Amino acid sequence: xxxxxxxxxxxxxxxxxxxxxxxxxxxxxxxxxxxxxxxxxxxxxxxxxxxxxxxxxxxxxxxxxxxxxxxxxxxxxxxxxxxxxxxxxxxxxxxxxxxxxxxxxxxxxxxxxxxxxxxxxxxxxxxxxxxxxxxxxxxxxxxxxxxxxxxxxxxxxxxxxxxxxxxxxxxxxxxxxxxxxxxxxxxxxxxxxxxxxxxxxxxxxxxxxxxxxxxxxxxxxxxxxxxxxxxxxxxxxxxxxxxxxxxxxxxxxxxxxxxxxxxxxxxxxxxxxxxxxxxxxxxxxxxxxxxxxxxxxxxxxxxxxxxxxxxxxxxxxxxxxxxxxxxxxxxxxxxxxxxxxxxxxxxxxxxxxxxx
Numbered sequence: 001x002x003x004x005x006x007x008x009x010x011x012x013x014x015x016x017x018x019x020x021x022x023x024x025x026x027x028x029x030x031x032x033x034x035x036x037x038x039x040x041x042x043x044x045x046x047x048x049x050x051x052x053x054x055x056x057x058x059x060x061x062x063x064x065x066x067x068x069x070x071x072x073x074x075x076x077x078x079x080x081x082x083x084x085x086x087x088x089x090x091x092x093x094x095x096x097x098x099x100x101x102x103x104x105x106x107x108x109x110x111x112x113x114x115x116x117x118x119x120x121x122x123x124x125x126x127x128x129x130x131x132x133x134x135x136x137x138x139x140x141x142x143x144x145x146x147x148x149x150x151x152x153x154x155x156x157x158x159x160x161x162x163x164x165x166x167x168x169x170x171x172x173x174x175x176x177x178x179x180x181x182x183x184x185x186x187x188x189x190x191x192x193x194x195x196x197x198x199x200x201x202x203x204x205x206x207x208x209x210x211x212x213x214x215x216x217x218x219x220x221x222x223x224x225x226x227x228x229x230x231x232x233x234x235x236x237x238x239x240x241x242x243x244x245x246x247x248x249x250x251x252x253x254x255x256x257x258x259x260x261x262x263x264x265x266x267x268x269x270x271x272x273x274x275x276x277x278x279x280x281x282x283x284x285x286x287x288x289x290x291x292x293x294x295x296x297x298x299x300x301x302x303x304x305x306x307x308x309x310x311x312x313x314x315x316x317x318x319x320x321x322x323x324x325x326x327x328x329x330x331x332x333x334x335x336x337x338x339x340x341x342x343x344x345x346x347x348x349x350x351x352x353x354x355x356x
Contacts, residue, residue: 025050027059030066039072065137140172146242147171148256149297153179157237159201161213166214166220167296170194170201170237179203181211182296187306188348189296210329246294246314248277252284255291259299259344260305263328263353264319265337271310283318290320301346329355 030045031192048063137156142148146157155173162168164296169180181196192203200214205354220226224312230285235242245314247254257264270279281291285293295315298305328339331356339353 013324021056023089024052024055024057024063026051026057027057027063027066030222031062031069031228032060032066034066038070038073041066042074045070045353058280094254102317131135134203136156136177137172140175142325144238145244145256146237146239149245149294150237151178152257152298153256155345157242158196159237160233160235160239161201161218161231162233163218165232166211166213166218168211168218169200176202178210179213181213184296184303184305184312185307187296187303187309189300189304191300225243246297246316248280248291248292248316250277250281252281252292255293256297257291257293257342258301259301259342261341261343261345263322263325263329264340264342265322265331265338266317266319266340269304269315269317271315273313276314280316281316286312286320292316292318299342299351300344301341301351303349303351324354325355328353 014221019064026044030041032046033041038094040156045063048059048066051057052060052063064329088107095121100312104222137158140155142151142153142156144157147153147155148162150157150169151171151173155171155178157169157171159170159176160168163172165184167182167184171178171180177194179192180189181192181203182189188329190205190211192205194201196202199216202210202212204210208218208223208257212219212221214231215234218231219226219229221227244254267290269281270276272279284290284292288319293316295302295317303309303315305312309315317340321330322339325339332353334338337356340354341349343351
């Protein structure tokens with residue numbers, strides 16, 4: 001340096017010029033990654049802002065742009081998940097609606113289309129034709145075990161169809177073709193006038209739901225949803241394989257009691273396929289003179305298998321008759337037994353015998 005200039009009071013020129021501030025690499029990475037690695041972009045963006053604040057580097061705008069793009073991407077993803085969740089929820093609700101009238105859970109049972117309190121039941125007309133091979137019987141009085149089991153002891157079984165979830169019995173009741181349909185996920189049943197044709201039979205509920213049992217498929221159609229399953233059983237009501245529905249093959253045969261509003265005392269139930277026979281035999285031996293039934297092969301007001309009361313397994317009940325309600329209540333008092341009523345006039349699930 002020129003020492004003369006220092007003596008004259010002049011400041012020397014610096015020997016080295018300061019380099020311009022560089023662009024923060026995390027800021028660049030945040031912007032680039034915002035388009036395909038949102039999480040990393042957000043992390044790098046916040047790291048960049050922290051470093052820029054401390055070092056004075058350039059790139060704050062790049063970091064902010066990366067963060068904005070990334071957070072908007074996250075918001076859009078969450079919105080899409082929400083839309084998908086709502087669509088899935090609505091679809092599940094529509095499937096559940098397809099079982100309208102099947103009844104579920106104690107006091108929440110939906111009324112069957114024929115029962116609206118004091119409102120008179122409407123009159124329907126049903127065509128006489130049935131699926132191939134079916135003729136209308138001269139009498140609607142039940143004569144076989146299949147009639148008693150699938151037509152609730154009030155008609156003649158013409159045809160039986162099943163899928164994984166649904167079971168439909170085409171019955172002749174009071175001279176008219178009638179559908180008794182059951183859903184195994186909710187355990188209730190519904191009775192409707194039937195329309196029968198070649199290789200199918202169907203019915204329409206008062207809410208517009210159409211129940212169709214065909215040789216190839218079973219479908220439930222509501223105003224917003226169609227639920228379809230392959231048919232797993234398509235069989236005439238006179239088939240020999242239906243000679244004793246639900247029988248466990250033990251020394252006491254299964255019963256199909258009359259549904260005449262009479263009381264019974266239930267001693268116990270079983271719903272494990274692997275142990276039903278042994279459990280029922282034990283209960284029968286402990287209560288001489290008792291019988292057993294399967295709830296979905298009994299009266300209308302009995303619930304069948306459902307996901308909430310038996311995990312979808314068939315339910316067997318060992319019971320004894322009672323001459324009156326008071327007699328049944330006396331037998332129940334102080335025990336773990338409970339009373340039921342055998343009825344086709346009550347709604348599904350309304351079978352509890354009230355004592356006192």
